[in-house]
Amino acid sequence: MQASDVFWNRIARKYAASPVADPAAYAHTLDRTRSYLNASDQMLEVGCGTGTTALHLADAVAHITATDISSEMTKIAKEKADAAAVKNVTFAVSDTQLRDFADSGFDVVTAFSLLHLLPDIPETLSRVHEVLRPDGLFVSKTVCLAEDNPLIRMAVPVLQWIGKAPYVTFLRPEQLEAKIRAAGFEIVESGEHNKRSRGHFVVARKSG
Numbered sequence: 001m002q003a004s005d006v007f008w009n010r011i012a013r014k015y016a017a018s019p020v021a022d023p024a025a026y027a028h029t030l031d032r033t034r035s036y037l038n039a040s041d042q043m044l045e046v047g048c049g050t051g052t053t054a055l056h057l058a059d060a061v062a063h064i065t066a067t068d069i070s071s072e073m074t075k076i077a078k079e080k081a082d083a084a085a086v087k088n089v090t091f092a093v094s095d096t097q098l099r100d101f102a103d104s105g106f107d108v109v110t111a112f113s114l115l116h117l118l119p120d121i122p123e124t125l126s127r128v129h130e131v132l133r134p135d136g137l138f139v140s141k142t143v144c145l146a147e148d149n150p151l152i153r154m155a156v157p158v159l160q161w162i163g164k165a166p167y168v169t170f171l172r173p174e175q176l177e178a179k180i181r182a183a184g185f186e187i188v189e190s191g192e193h194n195k196r197s198r199g200h201f202v203v204a205r206k207s208g
């Protein structure tokens with residue numbers, strides 16, 4: 001097990017029970033994402049958590065493979081899919097190396113509230129690039145905390161030490177966008193959907 005799946009497995013049931021922090025911003029993110037989806041699309045969601053977003057978007061595409069490093073998260077996600085009788089979403093345990101999906105040629109890859117939790121964002125972006133078809137889309141929303149209250153930055157290591165916070169990369173939106181471009185994408189839309197929680201939404205097209 002990696003440190004990150006231990007943390008997320010431990011908090012999975014609590015995470016599943018927490019309400020969406022900003023329902024209006026979440027609805028806007030779903031709407032903007034949906035506007036890029038086609039009924040024939042094969043989609044991959046990375047870091048799907050308990051499957052809420054995949055289950056919301058399932059009717060807009062042909063199939064979603066939704067992955068997460070945490071087996072507890074994917075277990076809850078499967079329970080939710082069964083309860084909602086959603087048949088075109090497959091949940092699987094995977095880290096962001098995406099080893100099982102190398103030649104999949106997905107039309108769309110999504111990652112919501114994930115990239116800031118990763119120690120090596122360029123490596124993940126390069127894996128995402130690899131599993132997309134030419135011209136495929138990468139849709140993400142990422143918490144960008146670099147310009148937030150410095151006390152948060154000071155508190156995070158303490159919270160991590162007592163097991164109450166995961167790994168966090170402190171990003172500025174423009175740094176995030178530069179990393180996405182450097183991985184071989186062109187940005188087609190970006191903006192803030194959650195002003196308070198700093199959720200930076202980016203739609204990028206595979207170009208290189």
Ligand SMILES: C[S@@+](CC[C@H](N)C(=O)[O-])C[C@H]1O[C@@H](n2cnc3c(N)ncnc32)[C@H](O)[C@@H]1O
Binds near residue numbers: 005046070
């Ligand atoms: C903040 S939650 C977001 C979940 C979901 N995308 C959402 O928007 O509700 C972050 C998720 O990323 C997963 N995660 C963290 N590190 C990961 C990694 N290296 N590979 C894959 N998933 C990871 C966690 O298990 C957790 O479910």
